[in-house]
Amino acid sequence: MIKDSNVPMAMTFPPFLVVLLLALSTGPLCDAIWLNIPKTGTKCVSEEIHSNVVVLSDYVVVSVEDGQTATIAVKVTSPYGNNLHHRENVTYGRFAFTTEEAGNYLACFWSDNRTRGSGEVVVNIDWKTGIAAKDWESVARKEKLQGVELELRKLEGAVEAIHENLLYLKSREAEMRSTSETTNARVAWFSIMSLGICIVVSGLQVWYLKRFFQKKKLI
């Protein structure tokens, strides 16, 4: 289930940006990182996510040059190569999706050629997955929680996420242990087989050459 955000390009830029940022500030409590997008080439961020996880991300261009905000293009792809979000020539945007397959999700940013100026573009990327992307406002409204109760509910969510992560780590460790043990057994078997093949091949050589020399009446 992919939810694309159809945010129209603002005719009057500043009010939309302010409204968007107000919306961002009332969302889940998470901060963002700032990245430098080079003038040429793309800058990609990725994360290894397992399936059925909510991913929510907002991006805003922060740098201003000559009174104009630089524009960027964004592309988000799933591990199988499906295009999840693609926007060109934008200054802000948001994408949200629930992961269907486990793997490496990639979000790439590049600077549009239309931007004048020689500087690099700075983008504020807010990337939230799993529990951090949960919409606590709607939970609070639905169950009529507030204040301390809501905070404790958030803590409970965090503890559940930790528990799930632990289970995931445990299962990965078990898989890796079985891989290691298989490799160990294979190394042993293949070495013995290698010795066996060596003996067999040299035996065949000796037998063949003996027959050859006997045929040539040299022995």
Next chain:
Amino acid sequence: MERKWRKIWGLIGLLLLNFVNNVSSLSLTITKVECVYKIVRSEGDIVSGNFVVVDHHIFWSSDHPGIDFSIISPGGDILHNLKGTSGDKFSFKAPRSGLYQFCFHNPLSTPETIALYIHIGHIPNEHNLAKNEHVDPINVKIAELREALEAVTTEQKYLKARDAVHRRTNESTKKRVIGYTVGEYILLTIASVLQVVYIRRLFSKSVGYNRI
């Protein structure tokens, strides 16, 4: 127009500084120098995090210099400097609020992928507030509890990234075992067949001459 823009960016800055629970975990590819910036809202916040170089066990030879990592405060001081690492944890108390840079430097030309996780923890206390505001002690306790849980989450992200690296190493070892063993068998067989063919050739012509 200029003042209006300054106001807008000031407002944006304030709104960005509004977030309390700061979490972000990402993988980046580093070609030469890569910097990630994060805003620390108030002085005294604990910044903790970790990073792991994801590619390295398979492709690094033993004399690879490693990745250099440094944290630069908004005043330009270098808070943390590590040379030649393949992953580390860090934690410090922010001396001032502002924009902190987390910079990676790759001395070689092959791009490396790094899984980075940074968490900025804020516990409200009396010192930061105005005189007539009062911090409810339960909020402080909840914040401390939240920070403890975030510390566990930070550690888990580190373990997850390390597990991913070990998994790659293991799978590469598995493939190498099969590949190199089958190659070894084939080479062995080819070498012995060539030996036999060569000996045959040696004896089929020259002995005939010698006999004559």
